[in-house]
Amino acid sequence: xxxxxxxxxxxxxxxxxxxxxxxxxxxxxxxxxxxxxxxxxxxxxxxxxxxxxxxxxxxxxxxxxxxxxxxxxxxxxxxxxxxxxxxxxxxxxxxxxxxxxxxxxxxxxxxxxxx
Amino acid sequence: xxxxxxxxxxxxxxxxxxxxxxxxxxxxxxxxxxxxxxxxxxxxxxxxxxxxxxxxxxxxxxxxxxxxxxxxxxxxxxxxxxxxxxxxxxxxxxxxxxxxxxxxxxxxxxxx
Numbered sequence: 175x176x177x178x179x180x181x182x183x184x185x186x187x188x189x190x191x192x193x194x195x196x197x198x199x200x201x202x203x204x205x206x207x208x209x210x211x212x213x214x215x216x217x218x219x220x221x222x223x224x225x226x227x228x229x230x231x232x233x234x235x236x237x238x239x240x241x242x243x244x245x246x247x248x249x250x251x252x253x254x255x256x257x258x259x260x261x262x263x264x265x266x267x268x269x270x271x272x273x274x275x276x277x278x279x280x281x282x283x284x285x286x287x288x289x
Numbered sequence: 290x291x292x293x294x295x296x297x298x299x300x301x302x303x304x305x306x307x308x309x310x311x312x313x314x315x316x317x318x319x320x321x322x323x324x325x326x327x328x329x330x331x332x333x334x335x336x337x338x339x340x341x342x343x344x345x346x347x348x349x350x351x352x353x354x355x356x357x358x359x360x361x362x363x364x365x366x367x368x369x370x371x372x373x374x375x376x377x378x379x380x381x382x383x384x385x386x387x388x389x390x391x392x393x394x395x396x397x398x399x400x401x
Contacts, residue, residue, distance in 0.1 A: 178332075207388060217333075217378070217391040230386055265332060269387060275340070277323060278389060280333040 176201065178268050178281035179248075186287045187256045195251040195284045199268030206249045207278060208241060211263040223249060256288045291316045291383045295392035303400050308366035310395050312379035317357045320382040323389065324353055324364050327376045336377075337364070369399045 179198040187193050199206050208220040219233040223243035234241070238256075243249040253260055263285050267278035292315040302308060312322070321340045325333040337346045337353040339362065345354045350367040366373055376396045380389035 205387075209389070209391075216393040217380075217389075219388045219390065222386050222388055230384075230388060233388075267333075267389075275321075276387070277335045277338045278387065279335065280325075282332040285330075 178203075178266060178279050180264075180266055180281035180284050182284060183282060184285050184287070186289060188289055189257060190255050193253040193256050193260070193286055195253075195264050195266075195286070196248040197251070197266035197268075197281060198248040199266075200279055203268035203270050203279075205269045205271060206243050207267045207269070208249075208251050209265045209267065211265065211283075213262065217265065220251075253286075256286070258288050261286055261288045291319075291381060291390050293379060293381050293390050293392040295377075295379060295395050297395060298393065299396040299398075301398040301400060302369055304369060304371060306369055306399075308364075308369050308373065308397060308399075310364040310366075310377050310379075310397070312362040312364070312392055314360045314362075314381045316383060317360055318383065319357065320385070320387070322353075322355055322362050322382070323380050324351075324362075325378040325380065327378060327394070329376075333378065369397075371399050371401050373397060374399050 206223050209217045211217045221241045222230040238254045240252045263283045265283045267280045269276045294313045323338045324336040339346045339355045352365045355362045376394045378394045380391045
C-alpha cells in the first residue's frame with residue numbers, strides 16, 4: 175500500500191506565477207488535509223477536503239489560494255500570483271475518515287521556493 | 290483558542306539515555322493527541338495516537354502519556370539511539386473534523 179504521494183517534491187516559481195501542488199492520498203482514504211510549514215514556524219492547518227467537497231478552509235489565506243479534491247484524481251492546492259512569502263513546505267495528509275478516531279498519514283511535502 | 294507548546298525547543302543527550310519530551314495544551318477539550326517525528330527535509334512520520342479517553346499508548350521503545358486535566362502529554366523514548374535524532378512534534382485535535390494543531394517541536398540530537 176503506497177503512502178501519501180505529493181508532487182512535485184520541489185517547485186521553483188517566480189513572483190506572479192502560479193503554483194500547483196498535487197496530493198494523492200493513501201489507497202482507501204477519501205479525506206485530505208493540507209498544512210503549511212513556513213520557515214522557522216510550525217505547521218499550520220490550511221484546508222480539509224473530502225471528495226468533491228471543501229469541508230473546512232478556515233486556515234486558507236483569503237486571496238490567491240484555492241484547493242480541490244475531485245471525484246477522480248489527486249487533490250490540488252493552487253496558489254495564484256505567488257509572492258516570496260509563499261515560500262514554504264506544503265504537506266498533505268490523508269485519513270480514511272474525517273473523524274478524530276484515525277491517524278493522519280503525511281506525504282513527503284512539496285517545497286515551494288518563490289524567487 | 291488552542292495553543293500547543295513544546296519545551297524545550299532543543300535537546301541533546303548521550304546515546305543510551307532516556308528521552309523525555311513535553312507537550313502542553315491550553316484547552317483540555319481535545320479529541321486526541323498525536324506525536325510525530327520529522328527528519329530534515331522530510332515529511333512527518335506518525336509515532337503514537339492517544340485518544341482523549343486514554344491515558345497512555347506504547348509502541349516499542351516509545352511511550353506517550355496524556356493528562357487532559359493538566360493539559361499535558363509526555364513522550365518517553367527509552368534507551369535513545371543516534372537514529373532517534375530528529376524533530377518531534379505533538380499535535381492536538383480540537384474539532385470533530387480531525388484537523389491537527391501543532392506545537393513548534395523539540396529538536397533532539399542523540400550523540401554516540
